[in-house]
Amino acid sequence: xxxxxxxxxxxxxxxxxxxxxxxxxxxxxxxxxxxxxxxxxxxxxxxxxxxxxxxxxxxxxxxxxxxxxxxxxxxxxxxxxxxxxxxxxxxxxxxxxxxxxxxxxxxxxxxxxxxxxxxxxxxxxxxxxxxxxxxxxxxxxxxxxxxxxxxxxxxxxxxxxxxxxxxxxxxxxxxxxxxxxxxxxxxxxxxxxxxxxxxxxxxxxxxxxxxxxxxxxxxxxxxxxxxxxxxxxxxxxxxxxxxxxxxxxxxxxxxxxxxxxxxxxxxxxxxxxxxxxxxxxxxxxxxxxxxxxxxxxxxxxxxxxxxxxxxxxxxxxxxxxxxxxxxxxxxxxxxxxxxxxxxxxxxxxxxxxxxxxxxxxxxxxxxxxxxxxxxxxxxxxxxxxxxxxxxxxxxxxxxxxxxxxxxxxxxxxxxxxxxxxxxxxxxxxxxxxxxxxxxxxxxxxxxxxxxxxxxxxxxxxxxxxxxxxxxxxxxxxxxxxxxxxxxxxxxxxxxxxxxxxxxxxxxxxxxxxxxxxxxxxxxxxxxxxxxxxxxxxxxxxxxxxxxxxxxxxxxxxxxxxxxxxxxxxxxxxxxxxxxxxxxxxxxxxxxxxxxxxxxxxxxxxxxxxxxxxxxxxxxxxxxxxxxxxxxxxxxxxxxxxxxxxxxxxxxxxxxxxxxxxxxxxxxxxxxxxxxxxxxxxxxxxxxxxxxxxxxxxxxxxxxxxxxxxx
Ligand code: ADP
Numbered sequence: 001x002x003x004x005x006x007x008x009x010x011x012x013x014x015x016x017x018x019x020x021x022x023x024x025x026x027x028x029x030x031x032x033x034x035x036x037x038x039x040x041x042x043x044x045x046x047x048x049x050x051x052x053x054x055x056x057x058x059x060x061x062x063x064x065x066x067x068x069x070x071x072x073x074x075x076x077x078x079x080x081x082x083x084x085x086x087x088x089x090x091x092x093x094x095x096x097x098x099x100x101x102x103x104x105x106x107x108x109x110x111x112x113x114x115x116x117x118x119x120x121x122x123x124x125x126x127x128x129x130x131x132x133x134x135x136x137x138x139x140x141x142x143x144x145x146x147x148x149x150x151x152x153x154x155x156x157x158x159x160x161x162x163x164x165x166x167x168x169x170x171x172x173x174x175x176x177x178x179x180x181x182x183x184x185x186x187x188x189x190x191x192x193x194x195x196x197x198x199x200x201x202x203x204x205x206x207x208x209x210x211x212x213x214x215x216x217x218x219x220x221x222x223x224x225x226x227x228x229x230x231x232x233x234x235x236x237x238x239x240x241x242x243x244x245x246x247x248x249x250x251x252x253x254x255x256x257x258x259x260x261x262x263x264x265x266x267x268x269x270x271x272x273x274x275x276x277x278x279x280x281x282x283x284x285x286x287x288x289x290x291x292x293x294x295x296x297x298x299x300x301x302x303x304x305x306x307x308x309x310x311x312x313x314x315x316x317x318x319x320x321x322x323x324x325x326x327x328x329x330x331x332x333x334x335x336x337x338x339x340x341x342x343x344x345x346x347x348x349x350x351x352x353x354x355x356x357x358x359x360x361x362x363x364x365x366x367x368x369x370x371x372x373x374x375x376x377x378x379x380x381x382x383x384x385x386x387x388x389x390x391x392x393x394x395x396x397x398x399x400x401x402x403x404x405x406x407x408x409x410x411x412x413x414x415x416x417x418x419x420x421x422x423x424x425x426x427x428x429x430x431x432x433x434x435x436x437x438x439x440x441x442x443x444x445x446x447x448x449x450x451x452x453x454x455x456x457x458x459x460x461x462x463x464x465x466x467x468x469x470x471x472x473x474x475x476x477x478x479x480x481x482x483x484x485x486x487x488x489x490x491x492x493x494x495x496x497x498x499x500x501x502x503x504x505x506x507x508x509x510x511x512x513x514x515x516x517x518x519x520x521x522x523x524x525x526x527x528x529x530x531x532x533x534x535x536x537x538x539x540x541x542x543x544x545x546x547x548x549x550x551x552x553x554x555x556x557x558x559x560x561x562x563x564x565x566x567x568x569x570x571x572x573x574x575x576x577x578x579x580x581x582x583x584x585x586x587x588x589x590x591x592x593x594x595x596x597x598x599x600x601x602x603x604x605x606x607x608x609x610x611x612x613x614x615x616x617x618x619x620x621x622x623x624x625x626x627x628x629x630x631x632x633x634x635x636x637x638x639x640x641x642x643x644x645x646x647x648x649x650x651x652x653x654x655x656x657x658x659x660x661x662x663x664x665x666x667x668x669x670x671x672x673x674x675x676x677x678x679x680x681x682x683x684x685x686x687x688x689x690x691x692x693x694x695x696x697x698x699x700x701x702x703x704x705x706x707x708x709x710x
Contacts, residue, residue, distance in 0.1 A: 028156060029194035030169045038199040039170055040065070043133055044072040046168055050131040051078055051088060056123035058132045059091045065135065066091050090123055094135040105145060107152045113159060120163045130165040138171050146184055153191035173198045179228075251326075251349075254333060256342040259284045259300060271326075271349050273319035284345075287316045289323070303332045303343040313350065325351045360461075370447075370464035373454070376421050378405030381459065390447075390466055392440035408438050420451055424460055428453045434467065446471040482539035488532050496525050523569075531661060538646070538663050541670055548588040548674060552698045555583045555624050559617055562593050566600045573604050574612045581619040584698040587675045592695070595668040595679070599628040599691045602665075605658055607632025607688060623677065623697055629690040635683050643681065644669045668693075 033039040047057050047069065059066060070080055070091070083089035101111040123130045134156070140149040156167055169192065176185050189195050196202060201217075204210045245252050251268035255261050261284050264276045272279075272287060279286070285296055295314065302309055309330040316326050326347040333342045364371050370387030374380045380403040388395060393403055405417055413435040420430035429452040436444045451462040499522055506515050540546040560577065567575045585592070603613040610631040618625050635643060639650045649662035665679075672679040672693045679693040 026160060026164045026166060027193045028153075028160060028167045028169070028191070029196060030171065030188065030192040031196045032171055032173045032198040034173050034198045034200060036065075036068075038203075039172075040068050040072065043168070043170070044069055044076070046131065046133065047089075048073060048076055048078065050129075051083060054088075054128065056088045056125075056128040056130050057090070058119060058123055058130065059089075060094045060097050060132065060134045060136055061091075062094055062135060062139070066093070087122060087125060088128065090119065092119075094139050098136050098139060102148075106148050107155055109155055109158070112152075112155045113162075116156075116159060117163060120159075120165055124164070130163075131168070132165050133168045133170075135170065137169055138175075141171060141175055150184065150187055150191065153188065157191060249348075251347040252344065253284070253347075254342055254344045255284045257300065257304065257340070259296065262342060268347075271318075271324070271347065272316065289315060289317055299330055300343070303330060304340060306332050306340055308332065316347070324349055325354045370462075370466070372462045372464065373459060374405060374462060376424065376458045376460065378417065379403070380405070387464055390439075390445060390464065391437055410436055410438060410444060420449075424451060424453045437464075478539060478542050481535050482543070485532050485535035485539060489536060492525065492528055492532055496522075496529065499525060534661060534663050534667060537667050541667065548591060550587060551589065552584050552586045553589040553592075555581050555585055555617060555619075555626075555695070558589055558593055559596065559615065559626065562596045562600070563615055566597060566604075570604055572611065573607070575600065575615060576612055577615045577617075579617045581617050581624050583619045583624045585624060585675070585695045586698040587695070588671075591671045592675065595671050595693060596626065596628070598664040598668050599693075602691075603628050603630035603632070603689075605660070606630065610688070619697065621697075623694045625692060625694050627690055627692045629688065631688040634687065635681060635689050637683065640681060640683060644679070 031039070031042055033042070043061075043065070047059065050057050051073075059069065061069070073080055080089055084091070097115065098107075100115050101107050103111070120130050120132070137149045137152050140146070140152060153169070156169075159165075160167075171188070175181075201210065201213055204213055245265050248265060248267050251271045252263075252265045253261055253268050254263045261280050261282055264274070264279050268279075269275055274282075274286075285293070288296055292315070299309055309328070311327050311329045313325060313327050315323050317323055327350050328348075329346045330343050332340045333344055335341050364384045367384055367386035370384065370390050372380050372383040372387050379401060380398060383398055383403075385395075388398060391403075391408060397403060406414060409417060416433055416435050420433065423430045430450060432448055432450045434446065434448055436446050439445055446467050448465040448467050449462055451460045453460050499518060503515065503518050503522070506518065537546060563575050563577050600613065600615070607613070607630040612631070614627075614629040616625075616627045616629070635650060639648075642648045643650055644665050646666045647662045648666075649658075649660060669679045672695070675695050677693055677695040679691065682690045682692065684690075
């Protein structure tokens with residue numbers, strides 16, 4: 001420490017800060033103080049000591065400081081009037097002095113040097129040392145003109161280079177309360193050759209007391225740093241919370257214990273229609289229906305008891321008078337001391353959800369179809385009577401949790417259920433699919449099912465249609481088709497046989513005219529045979545009795561042969577074959593031939609205005625590709641997938657009818673699939689249709705791969 005404090009009166013706080021030897025010839029020091037009394041003690045001691053030593057003093061202070069100072073000095077026995085006359089004591093008003101040197105809010109260096117320089121020169125006459133007490137900077141600081149204060153300190157230092165004087169500056173410590181002053185405080189300290197702490201420190205007498213005070217101050221500073229960090233974190237958390245409240249979709253409001261609204265978020269504005277400025281300060285009962293007064297009283301009573309009101313459903317009224325259904329949670333708000341001062345309310349608009357629920361309930365209770373609610377794992381949580389009756393279970397059994405999807409489903413359908421759950425997780429809905437349930441009696445029940453996920457939960461709603469009757473009918477129809485085609489096949493085969501016989505005889509007789517009619521008859525019998533064969537194939541496919549021969553054969557030769565055969569049956573279209581594969585495939589040559597015949601027949605049949613059909617063959621590393629392109633009526637997009645279904649016949653845009661049973665593509669598709677290939681259609685609007693099918697290449701390494709059994 002540059003100053004050694006010496007207590008003059010042990011009982012008083014005042015102490016000797018300045019002794020003559022301690023004030024050097026030329027220095028610029030600063031004293032911080034907490035109260036005026038301390039400053040005046042220091043100041044009077046400074047002046048007193050200096051005048052007694054024969055130095056000249058300049059006091060640039062406020063009126064009140066100068067008066068108090070002079071009173072003390074006079075009491076100490078100094079004759080100020082005489083000192084003033086001798087030019088040893090110069091006292092000037094600080095504000096007035098400032099006005100002489102300030103230009104546009106800042107001290108003008110020229111004026112400063114002139115005013116203060118001449119004052120010092122005057123005081124220094126007779127080779128006196130000059131001591132100055134200056135409050136100019138302190139006034140600027142108090143005015144908030146802090147930059148000017150620091151600048152003035154610099155000017156004093158500059159003046160010190162040309163003039164010899166000691167300068168005593170003083171700042172009240174309370175002018176530095178706040179983080180913002182940290183840098184400027186450091187700057188002020190740097191501008192001074194000596195810094196004297198305020199009285200709470202410098203009044204301490206012993207070095208030990210001072211060390212303790214430093215330790216205490218350090219602890220205080222550290223605590224403040226920690227507190228600052230904590231406060232910052234708390235502020236950030238608060239900002240974060242405020243952002244959540246602002247952006248929430250739920251209405252969040254607070255009210256005091258009288259039910260007066262104290263805050264209101266944007267969602268509340270949207271939900272109830274009141275703007276923040278019109279509702280804050282209003283009673284929350286504005287949002288209640290007239291008959292709900294009791295509800296309000298009960299809630300507030302519970303809040304006063306410190307209870308939280310768990311979410312409950314109720315009704316509220318919007319500004320425009322309409323009602324909405326809300327789910328509300330109310331919690332007490334406490335102040336720092338733990339006293340309950342109000343409540344916060346979070347309300348979610350569930351009007352839409354309620355309406356949906358009501359609609360769903362009606363469907364559920366109508367029992368038109370079976371409806372169930374289940375979790376993704378397959379436990380049925382709820383079901384309507386239609387569903388329970390379908391499976392032969394009681395409501396009690398359902399509620400006991402004994403109904404499990406997998407236990408109620410034959411094993412071969414389990415993978416379908418798994419697929420449905422995956423679809424639920426990915427898209428929220430399964431689409432419809434056919435499966436079977438096991439009735440309690442063990443009987444199988446064919447059903448059509450569709451499930452959709454209940455928003456954001458691991459549960460779903462399922463709709464179940466009993467299709468037993470339809471399945472039974474389909475079965476009977478299949479049996480009938482099987483039987484009818486079988487019964488038809490025998491007479492048509494003998495018809496064909498006799499026709500051949502007749503043709504041979506008439507050829508020998510040279511009866512050209514009758515032969516011509518017989519040829520037309522033959523064509524019709526062929527058509528009939530094909531239709532019957534299609535029906536027979538279909539029926540065999542249904543029952544898994546269609547037999548495939550398995551052998552390797554050349555693709556190019558087969559395609560060439562079929563194209564030539566079909567070309568013989570048409571005079572209207574030219575069949576143009578492109579490409580070669582040199583490839584072999586493994587399977588039933590006749591059945592693959594049947595697929596190509598079917599595609600070519602269709603291409604001709606469905607392009608009556610065209611005169612050509614293109615057939616292309618190609619191959620890549622693994623497969624051959626056969627394409628049949630026509631320039632006919634094409635296929636509407638919505639029918640693109642349906643044409644491969646059984647008995648599906650497309651509708652011609654011009655409502656023209658085409659002969660056929662709608663099963664050719666179904667059979668073709670099945671055949672190609674059994675060979676491990678694919679059949680699909682490519683459509684270009686107004687440009688006909690192109691059917692493609694692929695077949696895996698035969699490979700020696702793989703050997704003979706048996707056909708898939710489906
Ligand atoms: P169909 O005996 O009716 O021809 P298919 O199963 O062979 O039965 O074909 C099913 C339906 O697909 C047909 O009714 C027709 O609407 C449509 N279709 C098939 N091939 C073509 C094609 N090349 N151009 C336009 N439509 C076609």
